[in-house]
Amino acid sequence: MTMDAPAPRRTRIQREKRDLILEAALDVFSTHGFRGSTIDQIAEAAGMSKPNLLYYFRRKEDIHETLMRRLLDTWLAPLREIDDVGDPVTEIRSYIRRKLEMARDYPRESRLFANEILQGAPRIMPMLEGELKSLVDEKAEIIKGWMRAGRITATDPRHLLFSIWATTQHYADFDVQVRAVLGPDRGGDGRFEDAARYLEQLFLTGLVPPR
Amino acid sequence: MTMDAPAPRRTRIQREKRDLILEAALDVFSTHGFRGSTIDQIAEAAGMSKPNLLYYFRRKEDIHETLMRRLLDTWLAPLREIDDVGDPVTEIRSYIRRKLEMARDYPRESRLFANEILQGAPRIMPMLEGELKSLVDEKAEIIKGWMRAGRITATDPRHLLFSIWATTQHYADFDVQVRAVLGPDRGGDGRFEDAARYLEQLFLTGLVPPR
DNA sequence: CTAACGTTTGTCCATCCGGTCAAAAATTTG
DNA sequence: CAAATTTTTGACCGGATGGACAAACGTTAG
Numbered sequence: 001m002t003m004d005a006p007a008p009r010r011t012r013i014q015r016e017k018r019d020l021i022l023e024a025a026l027d028v029f030s031t032h033g034f035r036g037s038t039i040d041q042i043a044e045a046a047g048m049s050k051p052n053l054l055y056y057f058r059r060k061e062d063i064h065e066t067l068m069r070r071l072l073d074t075w076l077a078p079l080r081e082i083d084d085v086g087d088p089v090t091e092i093r094s095y096i097r098r099k100l101e102m103a104r105d106y107p108r109e110s111r112l113f114a115n116e117i118l119q120g121a122p123r124i125m126p127m128l129e130g131e132l133k134s135l136v137d138e139k140a141e142i143i144k145g146w147m148r149a150g151r152i153t154a155t156d157p158r159h160l161l162f163s164i165w166a167t168t169q170h171y172a173d174f175d176v177q178v179r180a181v182l183g184p185d186r187g188g189d190g191r192f193e194d195a196a197r198y199l200e201q202l203f204l205t206g207l208v209p210p211r
Numbered sequence: 212m213t214m215d216a217p218a219p220r221r222t223r224i225q226r227e228k229r230d231l232i233l234e235a236a237l238d239v240f241s242t243h244g245f246r247g248s249t250i251d252q253i254a255e256a257a258g259m260s261k262p263n264l265l266y267y268f269r270r271k272e273d274i275h276e277t278l279m280r281r282l283l284d285t286w287l288a289p290l291r292e293i294d295d296v297g298d299p300v301t302e303i304r305s306y307i308r309r310k311l312e313m314a315r316d317y318p319r320e321s322r323l324f325a326n327e328i329l330q331g332a333p334r335i336m337p338m339l340e341g342e343l344k345s346l347v348d349e350k351a352e353i354i355k356g357w358m359r360a361g362r363i364t365a366t367d368p369r370h371l372l373f374s375i376w377a378t379t380q381h382y383a384d385f386d387v388q389v390r391a392v393l394g395p396d397r398g399g400d401g402r403f404e405d406a407a408r409y410l411e412q413l414f415l416t417g418l419v420p421p422r
Numbered sequence: 423c424t425a426a427c428g429t430t431t432g433t434c435c436a437t438c439c440g441g442t443c444a445a446a447a448a449t450t451t452g
Numbered sequence: 453c454a455a456a457t458t459t460t461t462g463a464c465c466g467g468a469t470g471g472a473c474a475a476a477c478g479t480t481a482g
Binding site: 031032033034035036089092111114115117118119120121125128129132133136150152153155156158159160161162163165166167169170171173174176177178180181182183194195197198199201202203204205206207208209210 | 244303322325326328330331336339340363366369372373374376381384385387392394406408410417421
């Protein structure tokens with residue numbers, strides 16, 4: 001078991017400022033990518049000077065790394081909740097809904113993650129092959145069980161998960177394209193309600209009406 | 212109607228070298244994004260010096276713009292082929308196939324596009340709101356027709372297109388994640404065959420077995 | 423109050439990067 | 453062949469960027 005670094009004791013100001021910086025960095029990194037973002041940009045977004053920021057995080061990469069570590073935890077939470085006990089259809093339906101809500105409520109996190117993966121995941125590859133893979137393996141086994149029991153159609157559970165990730169995160173990652181295609185927003189989050197309705201139909205019954 | 216610039220006449224060497232540069236730039240831009248890529252990197256990948264490269268493209272942005280313009284054409288080709296005359300289910304099924312083949316055969320193009328959209332589409336917004344939107348509007352109308360005629364289940368045709376884009380491009384854009392989750396490749400493009408089978412099932416019949 | 427510690431800032435540096443330029447080398451044209 | 457034109461290169465420039473540092477300023481505990 002790899003040891004975590006001992007939790008550093010931090011002053012009140014340190015906790016506050018570090019959070020402030022991470023919040024600002026999430027904004028900047030998620031829209032410009034790691035290399036496209038400058039420390040100055042992040043510092044300005046956080047309302048402080050560059051040397052001041054560097055007092056809290058010694059290197060640009062440290063900010064990114066901290067952000068990534070926090071991200072992966074919250075990002076995988078919905079998947080962790082998938083459970084063997086409930087009704088399979090209900091479980092899948094609510095997983096889709098939770099993922100779609102995350103795309104709606106945390107689009108920056110989604111884009112930050114997408115940016116990292118797109119560029120070959122240079123900084124989080126180990127987490128993908130470790131944490132993510134074993135979680136997926138575990139949940140795929142559950143889904144496989146449902147399929148064997150004939151409670152849902154038999155297919156590849158991993159590709160099923162991919163398609164849920166892809167369709168839901170699409171609304172965060174490709175937001176500008178979605179907006180461009182759909183045209184001016186009707187108020188509220190109508191876009192997301194439409195998406196929720198559509199995706200439920202797609203995943204449950206597909207496009208060919210039963211005859 | 213906006214006028215296109217008159218087609219510049221180019222020497223043989225110019226055509227060859229420009230192609231060479233664009234090919235190299237596709238590699239570099241698609242893995243590092245625009246800001247993350249340097250002219251030096253592209254020049255080296257193209258096997259020439261930086262000033263030499265700048266003789267063919269005066270600015271870094273010119274390379275990117277040329278790449279983008281070419282990209283969008285090939286990228287939308289499968290959508291253009293969707294046709295009113297055939298069987299709806301066949302049309303949709305082969306659209307998914309074609310898109311998946313593009314993700315397999317042109318992953319760099321997919322990632323280049325994804326990078327651009329992720330960052331807010333600063334350079335191709337007009338094309339999204341113009342060319343893309345009107346093409347989608349046109350095809351959505353066709354699909355809507357199929358739905359009205361009861362030939363496929365009634366849903367939102369635009370979200371249907373989104374979900375096809377998302378699921379297919381996922382295999383190019385999130386390739387490293389897909390690989391990490393699926394584990395070591397069994398030879399050939401088994402991954403893509405599995406994906407094709409899965410997606411066909413998803414889009415046609417969904418996950419709940421008819422009872 | 424004051425010493426110790428934590429925070430902030432201005433200044434500075436080395437490197438990288440997009441791009442220029444003039445001159446050399448290669449190629450094409452007459 | 454030689455002149456004209458195109459291609460290639462080395463050297464250079466200015467600005468941006470990641471980061472170092474010491475000095476100044478605040479805060480807190482004894």
